[in-house]
Amino acid sequence: MPDLLELENVGAGYGETVVLESLSMKLAAGQALSILGRNGVGKTTLLNTILGLTTQHSGVIRYKGRDLGRTPSHERARAGLGLVTQERDIFPSLTVDENLRVALRAGEWDAAGVYALFPRLAERKKNMGNQLSGGEQQMLAIGRALIGNPDVLLLDEPFEGLAPVIVDGLVDAFRKLHQTGRMGIVLVEQHAELALELTERAIVLDRGQISWQGPSRELLGDPEQLARLIGLDMAA
Numbered sequence: 236m237p238d239l240l241e242l243e244n245v246g247a248g249y250g251e252t253v254v255l256e257s258l259s260m261k262l263a264a265g266q267a268l269s270i271l272g273r274n275g276v277g278k279t280t281l282l283n284t285i286l287g288l289t290t291q292h293s294g295v296i297r298y299k300g301r302d303l304g305r306t307p308s309h310e311r312a313r314a315g316l317g318l319v320t321q322e323r324d325i326f327p328s329l330t331v332d333e334n335l336r337v338a339l340r341a342g343e344w345d346a347a348g349v350y351a352l353f354p355r356l357a358e359r360k361k362n363m364g365n366q367l368s369g370g371e372q373q374m375l376a377i378g379r380a381l382i383g384n385p386d387v388l389l390l391d392e393p394f395e396g397l398a399p400v401i402v403d404g405l406v407d408a409f410r411k412l413h414q415t416g417r418m419g420i421v422l423v424e425q426h427a428e429l430a431l432e433l434t435e436r437a438i439v440l441d442r443g444q445i446s447w448q449g450p451s452r453e454l455l456g457d458p459e460q461l462a463r464l465i466g467l468d469m470a471a
């Protein structure tokens with residue numbers, strides 16, 4: 236069986252600006268992968284590149300064995316690549332329920348499934364998108380990606396700026412998704428230890444290139460190397 240997602244020597248950026256250089260990675264079905272690194276090293280750019288939202292200068296991105304080439308981002312989304320951005324992209328004047336249903340794509344996940352995963356969203360069903368707390372917005376953003384029934388879920392710093400109790404709830408949801416699903420998950424995260432605990436493999440980026448990749452467990456068990464790779468302040 237081919238890997239779900241494979242990048243081979245991918246170079247990408249914004250217009251002529253180069254951000255990522257010769258980056259190669261693989262993601263199998265059911266696998267979760269952390270993308271770690273200091274601020275500005277290209278983590279978001281990597282997710283955007285997979286979704287076709289940047290300028291790809293070189294290399295190949297294969298999804299289910301097929302070269303995505305110049306496939307536009309909306310087609311990549313329709314084919315099963317689901318991105319949850321840091322901005323969350325909630326429609327402010329639609330209700331929670333409407334925000335969810337606009338993204339519906341037939342499959343295992345439906346609104347009932349999302350509400351079961353995030354009961355808090357069920358209670359806010361009729362609230363407008365602009366009447367939600369940060370944590371509720373994040374649940375809705377993830378729920379909206381899920382209801383699109385993606386085969387690959389790309390999460391850009393989903394725990395950023397949220398209260399610890401909310402993070403705990405999202406972490407539980409992440410574990411459920413990972414344990415039960417066949418989805419491949421790519422998790423960009425500043426909280427390195429947490430990300431390493433949640434995933435099997437990790438990639439560390441440094442100035443647009445991979446400075447380390449391997450089993451998450453290995454990096455988790457070597458705090459000195461982790462601190463060297465991503466900085467002391469970010470390792471915890």
Ligand SMILES: Nc1ncnc2c1ncn2[C@@H]1O[C@H](COP(=O)(O)OP(=O)(O)OP(=O)(O)O)[C@@H](O)[C@H]1O
Pocket residue numbers: 249252254272273274275276277278279280281
């Ligand atoms: N739209 C854009 N146009 C031009 N350059 C950009 C754009 N977005 C990001 N960059 C640049 O690309 C580089 C990588 O940014 P990116 O957001 O991918 O890093 P990051 O690792 O996700 O950072 P952070 O952890 O702060 O979110 C940075 O130098 C940034 O200034």
